[in-house]
Amino acid sequence: MKIKITHLTSVHARYDTRIFVKECSSLAKNTNYEISLIVADGQGNEVKNEVHIFDVGAKTGGRISRMTNTVQKVFQKAVELDSDIYHMHDPELIPIGLKLKRIGKKVIFDAHEDTPKQLRNAPHLNAFLRAILSRAYGIFERFALAKFDYIVTATPHIRDKFLNINKKSIDINNFPILEEFGNDTPWNEKKDEICYVGGIAKIRGIKELIRAMEDVNNVRLNLAGKFVEKDVEAEVKKYAGWSKVNELGFVGRREISEILSRSKAGIVTLHPIINYQDALPVKMFEYMAAGIPVIASNIPLWQEIIEDANCGICVDPMKSSEIANAIEHIMAHQDEAQKMGANGKKAVLEKYNWDIEEVKFLRVYEEIVR
Numbered sequence: 395m396k397i398k399i400t401h402l403t404s405v406h407a408r409y410d411t412r413i414f415v416k417e418c419s420s421l422a423k424n425t426n427y428e429i430s431l432i433v434a435d436g437q438g439n440e441v442k443n444e445v446h447i448f449d450v451g452a453k454t455g456g457r458i459s460r461m462t463n464t465v466q467k468v469f470q471k472a473v474e475l476d477s478d479i480y481h482m483h484d485p486e487l488i489p490i491g492l493k494l495k496r497i498g499k500k501v502i503f504d505a506h507e508d509t510p511k512q513l514r515n516a517p518h519l520n521a522f523l524r525a526i527l528s529r530a531y532g533i534f535e536r537f538a539l540a541k542f543d544y545i546v547t548a549t550p551h552i553r554d555k556f557l558n559i560n561k562k563s564i565d566i567n568n569f570p571i572l573e574e575f576g577n578d579t580p581w582n583e584k585k586d587e588i589c590y591v592g593g594i595a596k597i598r599g600i601k602e603l604i605r606a607m608e609d610v611n612n613v614r615l616n617l618a619g620k621f622v623e624k625d626v627e628a629e630v631k632k633y634a635g636w637s638k639v640n641e642l643g644f645v646g647r648r649e650i651s652e653i654l655s656r657s658k659a660g661i662v663t664l665h666p667i668i669n670y671q672d673a674l675p676v677k678m679f680e681y682m683a684a685g686i687p688v689i690a691s692n693i694p695l696w697q698e699i700i701e702d703a704n705c706g707i708c709v710d711p712m713k714s715s716e717i718a719n720a721i722e723h724i725m726a727h728q729d730e731a732q733k734m735g736a737n738g739k740k741a742v743l744e745k746y747n748w749d750i751e752e753v754k755f756l757r758v759y760e761e762i763v764r
Contacts, residue, residue: 397763398477400430404464405484408433408447411676412506412548412568413483415647419443420752421759432471434464448475461486469493479762481546485509485531488538495541500762503539505547505556508672510535515668535559544758551672566755568676570683571748574647578685579655581732587614587640588689588721589657591650592677595622599663599691599711600630606717607635613725615661616653618642654684658731659724662690663711671695679746681706682738687731689720705738 401418408414414431422429422444429445436452450467453460469490472480480494481502491501513519513528536559539545545563547553553565594600594617607615617639621627630636645653654660660681664670671693678696681688688706690696697708707723709716724731 396426396428397479398428398430398475399479399481399759400432400472400475400477401481401483402432402468402472402487402490403483404434404453404460404468404486406433408435408437408449409442410483411647413504414443414445416568416571416748416752417481417504417566417755418445420755424756427759430475430477432468432475434460434468465490473497479543479759485535488535491542492538500543502544502546502758502762503542505545505552507548507669508552508555512669543762546755546758549672549674564754564758566751566758567674567746568679569746569748569751570676570680570742572683572743574651575654575680575683575685581658581728581735584658585614585656586612586725587616587657588659588661588724589616589618589653589681589686590661590677591618591645591653591680592675593622594619594627596626597665597667599661599665600626601633602711602714602717603661603663604630604633604635604639605714606721607638608633609715609718610638610721610725613638613721615639616642616657618645618650618653620644650680651684654681654686657684657686659687659689659706659721660684661717662688662696663709663717664691664693665711666691666693679742682746683742685735685739687724687734688738689717689724699741703737703741705734705741 399421401413403413406413418429418431421427431445431447432450433447434450434453438449440447448471450471453464465486479500481504482491483504491503494501510528510532513531514524516524539559542560545556545560547556547565548568550565553563556563615638662675662678672695678688678690682705688700690700690706690708691711692708700706700708707720709720
């Protein structure tokens with residue numbers, strides 16, 4: 395009889411890179427497992443990559459509605475599936491985990507972020523409310539997650555925090571799937587283009603990046619992703635630098651690979667807010683995997699990785715002039731840029747890839763099953 399495993403999310407997209415592309419699809423390779431994924435997007439049920447996707451319906455109303463009505467629907471579907479192991483991906487699902495533990499199920503929580511730290515810096519809340527919510531959630535998190543069978547985290551920093559709560563904690567990093575970035579376009583066939591791939595927002599440096607484009611010559615920016623804030627989108631489209639942007643919108647995994655293959659550098663100049671200080675941005679490692687230099691924020695953790703691999707240039711993300719200078723340097727020193735790209739790819743092949751993380755991830759399940 396197959397071991398039934400269900401992943402649950404009330405927030406993320408059904409084809410989320412971490413949840414579906416990496417974790418669920420990796421588990422589905424084991425013929426002894428039956429893998430399901432519960433989502434809430436209104437797109438219906440399907441089977442993809444041997445993963446059974448169950449949709450509880452699109453989220454309606456605001457955040458409170460999602461955290462009550464949608465979460466309840468996710469719980470009902472989880473009970474209906476009657477799986478052996480449940481793996482949840484959103485903090486609002488932790489109470490579901492406690493209920494599932496009470497009926498004898500194995501439960502894993504996947505900490506994508508450090509939620510108390512995020513709450514302390516939530517821009518939509520006032521300072522007093524941020525402090526209260528962060529503290530209250532931290533207390534609840536320590537109580538609840540101590541009862542779970544395993545905590546999987548997206549970074550070593552988050553893992554270290556959870557080890558004080560639950561000794562069964564491990565980091566499974568969002569490193570690239572090597573096969574996705576195997577397009578080795580010769581350097582001399584690349585265009586004089588740079589790229590940014592991911593969510594587009596003020597705190598992710600879009601204003602400074604478009605301002606930087608005003609000061610570079612004969613270079614275009616491949617901008618792939620959706621704007622988070624409509625007012626920011628309207629503002630940056632009025633900047634002179636926008637005339638040098640190839641606006642691509644949201645793109646799929648295959649399109650991302652193509653964009654990276656034709657670009658000569660990847661941008662990850664996120665603002666140095668506390669949420670990003672210990673983060674490992676997926677796009678940075680995807681740029682490296684594609685063999686292109688990285689232009690990144692001089693956040694100490696990122697700078698250590700980039701300087702150790704000699705695969706890019708770190709800048710003050712708040713200064714458009716530094717971003718522009720880094721772009722100009724790469725375009726003016728093609729041999730050096732090509733070498734940095736090769737160095738980044740070598741680091742990914744040796745260290746920062748999903749093949750390594752997948753082995754760690756599958757061992758978690760083997761341990762729970764035993």
